[in-house]
Amino acid sequence: MKNVKTAVGGAMLLAAAAWSAPALAQGSCAEPVKLGGVLALTGAQGTIGKVIADAGKLAVDQVNKAGGVKGCQVEFVVRDDTSQPSVGLDAARYLVDVSKVQAIVGLVGSGTALQVVNSVSVPNKIPTVACCAVTPALTRMAEEGKTGGYFFRTIPTARSMALAHAQAAMDKGYKNTVIMYINNDFGNGTAPDAKTALEKLGGKVAGVVPYAENQPSYRAEVQKALALNPDSLILIGLSADGTTILRDWFSLGGTQNVILHNTMRSPDVIKNVGERFLGKAVGVDNGQASGPSADAFNKDFQEAYGRPAVGPGLHTMYDATAITLLAMQAAAKLDGVSIRDALRAVQDPTGVEVQAGVEGLKKGLDALKAGRKIRYVGATGAFRFDRNGDVTGPMLTWKLNGSEIVTEKVISLEQMNALGTKAGF
Structure with a gap:
């Protein structure tokens, strides 16, 4: 189900979209699990940001079809940063203070990521997984102990x-x-x-x-x-x-x-x-992995949106969203410290391999519910967060x-x- 909310953040009107499955009404949970997204839906990065948001929505939809997180459906609350860091900061504050999200994904722009991590993620202990922010300044912040371990990204620097x-x-x-x-x-x-x-x-x-x-x-x-x-x-x-x-x-x-x-x-x-x-002309991009997990994402994205999964940030956004939701399932409770620590736990090399797609994610959710270890291998292939929350590829x-x-x-x-x-x- 999709509904649109609006709220005033700073001096600008910010749009928020919330996505969740109809199964919320079936109700083992009084309220959905909330995942926030700060994404550029308009402005200089809006053309690619809207498609990146779709990749995150796909992961949420698939987790909901697979049974949700801790038996609850997930509500994906997305706010537009209009490609401006100051607006992105207001958006993140709204997600935490008003929407009460338990984690944040997205962050297309590096400037937005720096402000959000510094002023929202760390002081509020909100795990934040960026799909697209590549600035090395975030690595330096982690090395200096300024991220508190709450920042991760699924894209190389x-x-x-x-x-x-x-x-x-x-x-x-x-x-x-x-x-x-x-x-x-x-x-x-x-x-x-x-x-x-x-x-x-x-x-x-x-x-x-x-x-x-x-x-x-x-x-x-x-x-x-x-x-x-x-x-x-x-x-x-x-x-x-x-x-x-x-x-x-x-x-x-x-x-x-x-x-x-x-x-x-x-x-x-x-x-x-x-x-x-x-x-x-030639261009550069992250190397997308081949194999069944990448193939599953490409196929599912094409079917869901009627366009090929080609473009910046699609695979990394899907992985940022999927691994965060798996971590929320693995966490002892839905608080920032537990989710932060679980983000690495769902990459256990000895665990059950979990791939993209409804069946793959259901396998992971069920394994975690049964107390088993998992290793998420996503749309970008196998990856592991280093001590700074970075990945290589x-x-x-x-x-x-x-x-x-x-x-x-x-x-x-x-x-x-x-x-x-x-x-x-």
Whole structure:
């Protein structure tokens, strides 16, 4: 069932959507288990954020069909951060103070994640599992003991993206690459590492050009980049801004040798830029695992939403949601400390393997109810949170085959580790 609520957060009107299954009325529980989601449904990241939200909703729907958490149905309360960190902070506060959620997932933007973790997750002891925030600042916070262990993410950090950008430029033989990047926590956490990695791998960086988000035109920044006479472009930005930059880049005669961030791995971006301009383009993204669990998610997403599971954040959002709900089932009680500790417990390498999909999640929920250990292997494959709540994983490069987004190359975890060593990371 879907109903929409609204509330005022700060000076802005924020929309909240709550999803749960009709089985709530069957009622072994007076109230549903509540999971919060802070997601960019509008604004610069809205195009991809709405689809990412669907991936989280799919996991909630499947857990509800599998019997729910502790025999209760799950209500997924999602609030729109409008792609702005300050609004995301208000959204998270609302979820905790008003909706009384027991955990939070989502967090598309790094700036939003930093504010939410620092000001909401830690002081309120709310486990928070990000699908998409890649800033290394969150790792530093964890290393300094500032997250209290309440922050986790299912996506590799920005450093992995930076290495993949550099390797893509080397694979293509580009000799003089300009890097354009969004001037926020996300871009500032990725662009310097991309420059370092490319130079350490033997490439040359013509220059680095920052840009401010949410501008109607980027002609001035593009002209500055073109004045460096690059033979290629690495573009680190969001889907909306990236679309505008690419239009300006091509209209001003920029090369079609472009390397795009995972935020632009979207059919909407391809359509709005024009596939005829992107025939030589490649992009980077997290490497999706193959195998039955990944296949199950891809199939279920296609059936649920009538579109392929291709795009940034879909697999990682599903896993962020699914593993949080499994942890809530495993927790001794539904409080922050218990859920936080259970997030690692449901990754036990000696446990029963649990995969994506209704039957897979039911297997996990039933095993936990019976007191057995489980190992969640999700849409992104097997992963484990390290002491900072981070994960590592393979990366990929993608390209266009006509209008279809296809994988060009997979960079294995072992290869990623070797690249990191060569780059001095």
